Amino acid sequence: MKSKKSEFSVEKPRLPLLLEDMDLSYEDLQDESYISSASITDFHLEGESIKRLNLKETIFKGSTFIGCSFSRSELVDVRFENCDLSNVNLENAIIHRVEFINCKLIGINLSEANLKNITFSECNLRYTLFSFSKFNEIKFNECDLALSDFQEATFSKVGFYDSKLSECQMSGTKLKDIDLTSCDIEGIAIRIEDLKGVIVSPIQAVSLSKLMDIIIK
Incomplete structure (x- = not known):
């Protein structure tokens, strides 16, 4: 079943029509570095x-940042295409109007981050840490989020579409008005009170009934 993607819109990165090709080096990425208007x-x-x-206002294509730490960083109007940010630390980051397209983000740490107007499309986000983060106008399109941690996150206009959420930890995260009907939620860990108002399919409802020790015959 396909979920409707018209419930709310996500602002795309505001990128200039012409971006300068930049030959980035490690020396350009020191503490408090500022990179702008670059491809x-x-x-x-x-x-x-x-x-x-x-x-x-930057686009990254085919780039890798494996195991790097960018804590307390700020990303605004940025697009990542076919990039690998596995095990990157973006704890406490501010991320606004950013797109991740076909990216490998396994184990990325986005805990306590402020996330607004973000689109993740066809990304591998297994084992991601989103705990205590604030989500505002975020869409996950065809993403693998299995075994990720959303514990105590705050959701406002969050959409999961045809994504895998199996064995995710969502305790303390309110799912009111969140539509999970197109997603795999097998083994999701969440408190009963956090499920109030969540939108699920009949089959998913039967699976979630296990959390309430209900036996359905």
Whole structure:
């Protein structure tokens, strides 16, 4: 079953029509660096720690940041295409009007982040940490979020479409008005009180009944 994607809109990154091709180097990414109005392709960084990085109006294509730490950074009007940000630390980051398209984000740490107008499309987000983050106008389109942690996150206009949420931890996250009918939610961990107002299919309702120790014959 396909969920309707017209319930709310997500602002796309506000990118200039012409972006300068930038040959980025590690020296350009020191603490509190500011990168703006750039198109960056095939940039590769691994295991580095950079605090308060500021990215604005930038596109990354085919780039990797495996195991890097960008805590307390700010990303505004940015697009990542076919990038690998596995095990990247973006804890306490501010991320606004950002797109992740066909990206590998396994184990990325977005806990306590402020997320607004974000689209994740066809991304691998297994084992992602979203705990205590604030979500406002976020869409997950055909993403694998299995075994991710949404504990105590705050949802406002969040959409999950044809995505995998199996064995996710969602305790303390209110799912009122969240439509999960097109998603795999097998083994989801959540408190009964957090399910109030959630939208599920009849089959999903039977699965969730296990949380209430109900036996259906």
